[in-house]
Amino acid sequence: MKNQGKWNRREFIVKPILWAGTASVLAKTNALLASPALETSASPLLQRTLGKTGLTLPVVSMGVMNADVPGLLRRAYELGIRHFDTAAGYQNGRNEEMVGQVIKEMGVRDKVVISTKQPSRRHSQNAAEAKRHFVDGVEASLRRLQMDHVDILYHHAADSVADARAEGPLEALQSLKKEGKTRFIGLSTHTTVNVLSEATRLGLFDVALVMLNYTMAHDTEILSTIEKAARSGMGIVAMKTQAGGTVKPDAKLPKELPAASQTALLKWALNHEFVTTAIPGFSTYEHLEQDFSVARNLAYTQEEEKFLADRAFLAEAEFCQQCGECRKDCPRQVDIPRLMRSHMYAVQYRNVGLARETLASTAPGRGLEACGSCESCLATCRNTVQIARKIAQLKALAVSQLLA
């Protein structure tokens, strides 16, 4: 983390790839063949500093959202996890109650970093009302947590620039920090580019909780935005590192993906040094041990390498690499890469708000409305993306008013 400021735009994209490449070479020489589980006691915990907060954390933390089991927190602490993330909205506040009770019983409040999140009200209201509502919500969280303060308080799901700027929650956050009810303030967002850019510009947030996963591997706009925020001193915590996007082990599937896929995805996110820590949401002891094994070694194993490099997987996933080559084929100069990003947000991330914003940010005459007069799509992807099919899906979404 200390060298992070020296990375340039190219390096932060290239370094993780070089890392992967190096790991691949080492893997072929059997130097990295150990399974993740075997690495747990071999090397020291990897720790990073959370931006200007100065907090030092192991790279793997715990998103408590899905865990309603006190033993999991106890085991997580026993293994070395020191950051626990919850929210007022998780299980109607019961998640905070459980976290607070376990931390109290263990007597380790001063040894852990607790974060919680408070949403702003969606109804329109004036700033004073919004601030009062936000503060009241945080006071209730502190009561449930049985704590006089949290370490990080996020404005939960600040998914628009207006949310990030909203006077009420911002004043509430600053006031609560001043009163010592939180040591640091931040926001969580699924709309990384716009919101994080605004948060960086504002310079008021200590920490940002952002989605980061392998489906974003070629999304230079997202990656550079996060890196810029980190360079400004904002601590970056990654969420949805394994669950987001295409690679989500869908609950409807009969089996979960192999263990190597989960550790590979977590490592991919953490191999971006601008990320201080990730908060995977494991809910079993088995997954806890599996995820935490990553905290001692971010080099990919051979199986993980294969997972990330599998051509069939990449073809199935149809990741748009944002190379822009397809633009040359389109007679109407449609901004196809942006449409592909919008499709990814709508279909793979299930984040319609972000998809809508991405569509809206297309230059006039270069968006979805410009596409349509050709008998068949003339644009061809140099990789595997079926452009025409994805644009047709986007149009269907727009017709249904989902993206209107």
Place this chain on the structure above:
Amino acid sequence: MKLWTRWTTVLIGAALTLATAQAQSSAFHNSGSAARPADVSQKKFASLLREPLPGHASAQAPPSFYNPESLYQQIDGGADIYLLYDFKSLLHQDFKSGAAELTVDIYDMGGTENTFGIYAAERSPTYKFVAIGAEGYRDKGVLNFLQDRYYVKLSGSGANADGLLDQFARLLSGRIGGTRTLPALLERLPREHRVPHSEQYVRKDPLGHAFLAPAYVVTYAQAKQESKLVVSVANSAQEAKSRSEQLAKHFKQSGECTSAPELGEGGIRARNNYEGRLIARTQGHYVIALLNPPENGAEILKAAARSLP
């Protein structure tokens, strides 16, 4: 290794196809938009909030509908647990009555067991319970209850909001009709020392173990000592035995586990540092476990076994 890769690809492909298909499906079914009811089921759903309404409440906007794909728009990451319980659709609408503002969220969970599961995941035994539906509770500005396949969440603010919540709850309970009882298995389990309103139905990872799902979980308390009774529902006696063996294996690896035939069929006593002590046995296609058992834990376990069908 090739087989592994192919299997992974197939699974991921399936996930992608499923996600895409669902997104397309949701797009055509008016998800997440404050729009006109697009089909019969939505019209029927919306009719739960038809006029007349208490306090001459007037809708502030048309009803919004959310399906499994669009629920994230409304409740963000909180949607995950609803999807786990097979969430079908959400009817959302805001009302105003005088100075009071009211928000109605009615979650259609498709069946009574899943409705109870999500409701119980969000309620605490410490809440103030009210007699409505199968079970309900209230706090200032909030009244939630479950009935039949619906989980109803009402929130309000402003003068007389609490009274309005009550009136809306009664009205909706009457219009919903159907089943007003909790899952039958819960009625069978021992009542002595049971913490009221502590029952849960856990679809995923009960006690942090995927192999125990699904399970009913009930809290018992004696002299300030709380114990969790878990009734894991397997498809067969053989599967229950397998689950019990996995539980024993886990404790052998993480602490200790010994056979305890005095507890009954497949009885074990186990402990480790982070979960504490546990006793367990099987009964037909159930695994019954008691975490942090009191002195008379064996009796509770046996009573639970006798009560099961």
